[in-house]
Amino acid sequence: MQPNTGTPQVAQIALSNIETIPGRTIIQSLGVVTGSTVRAKHIGKDIMAGFKNIVGGELKGYTELLQESRNEALQRLVLDAAQRGANAVVNVRFATSAVAGGAAELFAYGTAVIIQ
C-alpha cells in the first residue's frame, strides 16, 4: 500500500523542498521543471461552502479541491522530470492563485537532478 504523504508517490522520482535529497549526492542538474493545473469544484460544493461560510472555520470542499489539484500539478512536474531523465526533483515550491470565483490555479516548480 502506498503511504499517504499528501503528495503523489512515484517510485523513481524522489521529491524534496531542500537543496538536496538528504543522504544522497547530486551528480547532475537538468534545469527547472514545472507543473500547473486549474481546477474548479462543481456548483453543489460551492453552495455548501457558502453555507459553511456563515459560521466560518474550515471549508472542507475547497480543502479537498486544492489537495487534488496540488497532486495533479505535482504529477505533471514529476512527469516533466521523468521525461528529462531525472530521478529526483529538489527545491520544490508551490504557488496558488485564484483565476475566477471557485477556480484556482496551482503551480509547482523545482529543479530536476540526477542523484546517485
Next chain:
Amino acid sequence: MPDIEYMFVVGIYTLSILSPIIIFLISWFGGNWHQKRLRYDLLAREKAMPKDNVSTLRSPLPGRRVVRSDLLAINIVAAPSHWQLFNARIKSIFGGNIKSLDKILDWGRQEAIQRLRELAISNGFDEVLNMRLETSTIQADQSGNSKNASVEILAYGTGVSYQ
C-alpha cells in the same frame, strides 16, 4: 379566500425581512461556538504531541544519518464567519488591529502546521525539515468585497527519518 392569500403574502414578506437577521444571529453565536470548539480541539492535539517535530532548518542536525525522505504537503481552507467579516468591515473604517480576522487566520496556520506534524508521524518520519507556509486568497470577486471570503494555507516540508 382572500384571507389566506393575504396571510401568505405577509408570511413571505416577514420571512424575507427576517431571514438575513436569522442568518446573522446564527453566524454570530453559531460561528463563535464552532470556532471556539475548533480552537480547543487544536489545543488538545498540540498538547498531546511529545515534541515538536517540525522545523525550518534546511539540513538535518549534524551527526544524524538520513535513511528516508519525502515531500510532505498539507493544506487547509479557512474562512471567517459572516459576523467576523462584518466586524472587520466596520473596524476597517477606523483602522487598527482587526481581531476577528486575526483569530481565524491564526487558527488556520496552527491547524495546518499541526496537520503536517500528524502527517509526518503517520508516515513514520522523525522530523520535517524546511517547513514553509504559503497563504493565498481564494473565492473573492474582482473588486475584493465578496460576501464570502476564504484563505488557503499550505504547509509543506521534507520529511526525514533518521537511522
